[in-house]
Structures are given as C-alpha cells and as structure tokens.
Amino acid sequence: MRNGERVSLLKSRQALKMARSAHAYVRGSTLKFYEWLDEQKRGTLPEGPAVWICGDCHAGNLGPLADADGKIRVQIRDLDQTVIGNPSHDLIRLALSLATASRGSNLPGVTAAEMMEAMIAGYEEALRSEDDLRDMPKTIRLVMRQSARRTWKHLAKERIDDTKPTIPLGKKFLAISKAERSRIDKLFNSDQIRALVTKIKSRESDCGIDVADAAYWMKGCSSLGLLRYAVLVKIAAGKSSDYTLVDIKEAVKASAPRYKGVRMPRSNAERVVEGARALSPNLGERMRAADFGSSSVFIRELMPQDLKFDFDTMARDEAAEVSKYLATVVGKAHALQMSVAERRAWLRALASSRSKALDAPSWLWQSVVALISSHETAYLEHCRRYALAA
Structure with a gap:
C-alpha cells in the first residue's frame, strides 16, 4: 500500500x-x-x-x-x-x-x-x-x-489474531515498504534494543534475536496516523526459542501544556520514556527511545498482562x-x-x-x-x- x-x-x-x-x-x-x-x-x-x-x-x-x-x-x-x-x-x-x-x-x-x-x-x-x-x-x-492469567497465546490472539509466527495483514495490520523493513531490521541489530528484549523474563543477554515479521499497526485513536509498527521477534537460546511482540510508535511534540522554565529531553521519544519512568515504572523500565529515519520513536515489548479498562x-x-x-x-x-x-x-x-x-x-x-x-x-x-x- x-x-x-x-x-x-x-x-x-x-x-x-x-x-x-x-x-x-x-x-x-x-x-x-x-x-x-x-x-x-x-x-x-x-x-x-x-x-x-x-x-x-x-x-x-x-x-x-x-x-x-x-x-x-x-x-x-x-x-x-x-x-x-x-x-x-x-x-x-x-x-x-x-x-x-x-x-x-x-x-x-x-x-x-x-x-x-x-x-x-x-x-x-x-x-x-x-x-x-x-x-x-x-x-x-x-x-x-x-x-x-494471561499468556503469550492470549496476547497473540488478541493483538494479531493468530499464534503462528506471522502477522496477518488485513483488518489491523498493513504491509510495510522495503525501506521501513530495513529500518526495523537495523533497529533490532542495535545493542540497546537487544538489551531491552533480553531484559524481560530474565532472558540470557547473549541469546539471538531476529525479526520474524513486521507490519504497520492501525492502533489507537488520537494517535492514529503516526508511525506505528508491530514487530514479531524470534528469541533463540540454545535449542529453544520463543516469540515476543514489540511495539514501535512515533513520538511527536506534545500538545499538552507544560510549565515554563522546566527542562525536559529535546527528543520527543526520550521525553515519553522519561515521563513513563516517573509515572509508570512498570512500563517505563521496558521502554527505549530511538531514531527511525527522520522520526523519533519509542519501543516497548508488549506483555500478556498489559490490559486497559x-x-x-x-x-x-x-x-x-x-x-x-x-x-x-x-x-x-x-x-x-x-x-x-x-x-x-x-x-x-x-x-x-x-x-x-x-x-x-x-x-x-x-x-x-x-x-x-x-x-x-x-x-x-x-x-x-x-x-x-x-
């Protein structure tokens, strides 16, 4: 598309x-x-x-x-x-x-x-x-x-309608360009994203990670239209392997009023991550900021237990x-x-x-x-x- x-x-x-x-x-x-x-x-x-x-x-x-x-x-x-x-x-x-x-x-x-x-x-x-x-x-x-009670199967069925290691295109997900896929692959080859993915569940820091699939994610409401990707990551440790779902989301300038004279990170993604660490430690500790082409994005691994009211x-x-x-x-x-x-x-x-x-x-x-x-x-x-x- x-x-x-x-x-x-x-x-x-x-x-x-x-x-x-x-x-x-x-x-x-x-x-x-x-x-x-x-x-x-x-x-x-x-x-x-x-x-x-x-x-x-x-x-x-x-x-x-x-x-x-x-x-x-x-x-x-x-x-x-x-x-x-x-x-x-x-x-x-x-x-x-x-x-x-x-x-x-x-x-x-x-x-x-x-x-x-x-x-x-x-x-x-x-x-x-x-x-x-x-x-x-x-x-x-x-x-x-x-x-x-939720497990990876619940997360996969809810977010991608399938527990197989692919992201089905259609109602929720759109195909991405070769340039977008190349940027995603490059991102997951970086040390900071490897450290993020291996942090969850006390995974070994030297385990292999590969992007199994990626798609544009039609998610949210007020933020719909910003860059948003779902990335299915294969994590290999010896003879065993599992999959995890990672969310990449564009960060743009906040419209919310801020106090004058206060210092915040210039990068919008870093602002989001720092704010998350202050307000929501559970979420903030599993988020990272990064550059994605000319855009600023924040990345987090989704957990099965994450729900909204x-x-x-x-x-x-x-x-x-x-x-x-x-x-x-x-x-x-x-x-x-x-x-x-x-x-x-x-x-x-x-x-x-x-x-x-x-x-x-x-x-x-x-x-x-x-x-x-x-x-x-x-x-x-x-x-x-x-x-x-x-």
Whole structure:
C-alpha cells in the first residue's frame, strides 16, 4: 500500500472510531481539550508542583501493567503527551472521561457529581499515604485476575489474531515498504534494543534475536496516523526459542501544556520514556527511545498482562468506587515525584474552592461541565461530517 493510500485509510478509520460514541470522541479529541486549557485565565485552575503528568489522562489510558519480572500493578498506560506540568490537568481530563462515560451509560447527573467527589477523595488519599493501593472495586479486581492469567497465546490472539509466527495483514495490520523493513531490521541489530528484549523474563543477554515479521499497526485513536509498527521477534537460546511482540510508535511534540522554565529531553521519544519512568515504572523500565529515519520513536515489548479498562458502560453502584480508585492511581503517580512539603501544599490548594453542598472543588466541577458541553456539541458535528462523507 502506498503512503498516500495508508494516510487516507487511517484518517477514515480515525473518523469512524470517534463517531462511535461521545466517550470515544473525548478519547480521540485530545487537541480540543488542550485548546480549552489554553483559553483558561491564569488562576482559574490551581497550580500544583512541577511533576511529570500523563497529559492525556482519560480512563482508557489506565490499566494493569506488568514489570520486567511479571509483577502487575495498575498504572498509566499511555504517555505520548507526558510533560512536566500542572497535575490538575490530569484530574480534569480523567473527570471529563468518567463523566462522559456515565452519560453514555444513561446515569443521572447526580452520579457525575458523586464520581468527582470520590475522585478528589481518592486523589488526596494517595497524596497522604505512603502505602501501595489495596482496595480495588470489583470491576478492577476482575480485570486484574484476567491480567494475571494471561499468556503469550492470549496476547497473540488478541493483538494479531493468530499464534503462528506471522502477522496477518488485513483488518489491523498493513504491509510495510522495503525501506521501513530495513529500518526495523537495523533497529533490532542495535545493542540497546537487544538489551531491552533480553531484559524481560530474565532472558540470557547473549541469546539471538531476529525479526520474524513486521507490519504497520492501525492502533489507537488520537494517535492514529503516526508511525506505528508491530514487530514479531524470534528469541533463540540454545535449542529453544520463543516469540515476543514489540511495539514501535512515533513520538511527536506534545500538545499538552507544560510549565515554563522546566527542562525536559529535546527528543520527543526520550521525553515519553522519561515521563513513563516517573509515572509508570512498570512500563517505563521496558521502554527505549530511538531514531527511525527522520522520526523519533519509542519501543516497548508488549506483555500478556498489559490490559486497559473499558468504561464505555458503567453501573451506577460502582461508578463512584471506580472513579475513586482510578484517581488514587493517578495521585500515587504524582505523589511519588513530590517532596513532603510539596504534597502538603498541593493538598491545601485542592482543599480550597469547595462549597458546603459539593465536596469536589468548584474548579473541577465547572471545568467538567464546560468541557462536556463543548465536546458533545463537537461530537454531534463530527458525526454529521462523518455521515456526509460516508
């Protein structure tokens, strides 16, 4: 497939994904969220300590992640937009995502208010506590159990629809050019990628690695259209061998607002990797940055235990509990980067601007109300344009 044809197909696929539901549109329209942030006057939102933030902290970007030894924790899964910035931006993005999911589930508006109250309670709890997260909602526990049982066969069937050592072209994957395959082969001949692949499962550092197959991966929503490759790697150690799936993804300049005067890596891929190591250690330790032609990419080996939470539908009796837990995960990721003094100052800032009627800060509630209004209008317009184009 020619590059122009691929770009056209990816744009069409992205438009379809974003037209499926208001929640899907929110996940795919990150730029609209950043535009709204840019319009806010200084002082409208509290300014927390300068820490690495996700930048695109919607509910689908959290889930179980395994470290190099297979230990599983719920952490942030997608760090494309990570920057050193205002932690309140992650809270607003998460609240918007959860509130949109609740509306898509036909839950009453009071549930959204309860969810935001629970979010703030969970986030503040994470800032105060040094302990790991323990109390998981039933929905989260079920996904964690599923994650713990998964093997390479589950990963292969889910990601490539086959356990055979090839990547089937078609619905998810497109053929790549000779130049792209040559760059991939060169990448996997480098010492840093060899070290990454052999790090997982304590593989021997001198075992052989070969690219068995590679394809362009049609994956994601807001990032659909950037370079993305699935690489099936054969790992040989003596007479035995196994296969692993590696994800190569283009890193571009972050649109998420960053604090002025802070130093971040100039390379976008290195920025993503450094942010991942700060926010999601399980993921960050198995990522590397590299150059891919004129593009900057980050590489990670996919683990069978890596899953994402799907909250397109929510039950009222679990909405607040799930919201609290996810905010606790985000709060823990932020808190680990803060000093004790910074945590206390940030807690004081979060405690301000609260009314007697609503425990969630007014700035959070007002932000979500404004964002839902603008996003739902934009979603309907997107659907109209998509229907006319189709």
